[in-house]
Amino acid sequence: MSFTLWYHPYSGYGQKAATAAYELGLPFELRVVDHTDDALMAEFRKISPFGKMPALVDAEGRAFHESSIVIEWMDLRAGGGRLIPRDPAAALEARAVDRVIDHYAGGPMNRIVLEKFRPEGSRDPFGSEQDAQVLAQAWDWLEDRLGDGRTWGAGESFTLADCCAAPILTYARRLVPFGDRPRLKAWHGRLMARPSFQRALEDAAPFGDLMPAPPAVD
Ligand SMILES: N[C@@H](CCC(=O)N[C@@H](CS)C(=O)NCC(=O)O)C(=O)O
Known part of the structure; x- marks a missing residue:
């Protein structure tokens, strides 16, 4: 897996990131954000300090939050110039x-x-x-x-x-x-x-x- 994506599949901003990953053909590991799971949420808040999804963790363990930044990361990872045009x-x-x-x-x-x-x-x-x-x-x-x-x-x-x-x-x-x-x-x-x-x-x-x-x- 090239990265882990934290979100809930029903969330609009999560779907924004998932759409980008599917568009670019980038495989990812999904971690479903579950507000009822305190231990999981404590882990999630270390990745996404405002508790907002989506958030991404790359293979080196670097975390990115805010859907647009997550998509910028994905586009670069896919070679650049697709979801963020080169022009x-x-x-x-x-x-x-x-x-x-x-x-x-x-x-x-x-x-x-x-x-x-x-x-x-x-x-x-x-x-x-x-x-x-x-x-x-x-x-x-x-x-x-x-x-x-x-x-x-x-x-x-x-x-x-x-x-x-x-x-x-x-x-x-x-x-x-x-x-x-x-x-x-x-x-x-x-x-x-x-x-x-x-x-x-x-x-x-x-x-x-x-x-x-x-x-x-x-
Ligand atoms: N500007 C943020 C918005 C993210 C956002 O609002 N996500 C919602 C889900 S659609 C969320 O995490 N809500 C959970 C909460 O506020 O506790 C982004 O683009 O990532």
């Missing part, structure tokens, strides 16, 4: 789309979901409404970005931006539907058909549907 402008675009999705779709999505698990009396519907507005803004930004006719998130090749988008869009559209954004919808359709993301979804399937939101309708 600097194309690489910048891939990173820009990835950052926007991480901060303005994935972040609000996670907060809205976690809010639903808070105990009665400590909920924050106003905060969730604000997060939903940010998510809608992210959908607008992406719809606009796709206006140049690009096939994938950052151009004509499948990159970091698409690894990020595939799971985050799939989950977050259940909270804030795509609505009348045809380019976003069509891109998401292409992401859903990508074999690397399909494999990540197959890994998650045994865990059922844990998302506290109805399936996407639009």
Whole structure:
């Protein structure tokens, strides 16, 4: 095995990393993050100090956390220039789309979901409404970005931006539907058909549907 990847197959950010590994054809050992296992979580927090998945440990025992950094590592390990394009402008675009999705779709999505698990009396519907507005803004930004006719998130090749988008869009559209954004919808359709993301979804399937939101309708 070339590295160990810590995540839970149902987690969106875990699927982002798994999609990248499958895309690059890099074999990995999966360590499933299980919050109910104290000993395992103590080990995990040494690798990922904020307790966030995914995290990667390479053959030399070096640890990397934050999904985009994990993917940068994988791309280098695979020879470079695939998920992070060699052309600097194309690489910048891939990173820009990835950052926007991480901060303005994935972040609000996670907060809205976690809010639903808070105990009665400590909920924050106003905060969730604000997060939903940010998510809608992210959908607008992406719809606009796709206006140049690009096939994938950052151009004509499948990159970091698409690894990020595939799971985050799939989950977050259940909270804030795509609505009348045809380019976003069509891109998401292409992401859903990508074999690397399909494999990540197959890994998650045994865990059922844990998302506290109805399936996407639009
Ligand atoms: N910006 C981080 C976000 C990672 C993240 O939020 N992961 C979630 C799972 S989708 C997590 O680990 N949640 C567990 C927790 O917060 O305790 C990244 O890109 O890796």
